[in-house]
Amino acid sequence: MEQLDKIDTKILRILQKDAKKTTKEIATMLNLTVSPVYERIRRLESLGYIKQYVAILDKKLINRQVTTICQVSMRYHNEAFIEKFEQEIQNLQEVQECYHMAGQVDFLLKINVASLDDYHDFVKYKLSKIDNIGVLNSTFVLKEIKHTSEFYI
Numbered sequence: 001m002e003q004l005d006k007i008d009t010k011i012l013r014i015l016q017k018d019a020k021k022t023t024k025e026i027a028t029m030l031n032l033t034v035s036p037v038y039e040r041i042r043r044l045e046s047l048g049y050i051k052q053y054v055a056i057l058d059k060k061l062i063n064r065q066v067t068t069i070c071q072v073s074m075r076y077h078n079e080a081f082i083e084k085f086e087q088e089i090q091n092l093q094e095v096q097e098c099y100h101m102a103g104q105v106d107f108l109l110k111i112n113v114a115s116l117d118d119y120h121d122f123v124k125y126k127l128s129k130i131d132n133i134g135v136l137n138s139t140f141v142l143k144e145i146k147h148t149s150e151f152y153i
Contacts, residue, residue: 064114066140070137071136073104073134073137084131086100089130092126092127094113
């Protein structure tokens with residue numbers, strides 16, 4: 001993988017904070033001309049450093065204010081069961097993040113819904129229908145202290 005120089009890193013920091021910054025604005029911030037900044041951004045995209053540009057929504061305004069961290073332990077740990085779980089979790093829109101873990105739990109899910117009743121229905125009618133789930137342990141976020149999509153680089 002190609003190494004990033006200081007200018008590349010600065011561009012990535014700027015875009016992580018505000019992906020709507022124009023190439024001209026970034027060039028001004030870095031005391032560069034537009035052309036090399038444009039080329040660097042395109043190179044960072046083509047190399048895969050920039051995967052996509054997204055809008056981060058306010059979960060309260062879209063009525064998804066209940067955040068749950070759900071720990072899932074599987075009954076059996078063979079490859080077929082793990083792959084099936086990974087495939088099926090992709091279809092659950094309520095699941096915002098899913099991680100395959102090492103340790104006491106097999107998967108960690110971040111789920112955002114409108115209410116506890118909605119979470120109950122999600123578990124009862126969707127999540128629990130996935131084969132091979134042994135234990136579900138849910139914890140509910142009381143207050144979000146820090147939330148960022150930025151990586152420290």
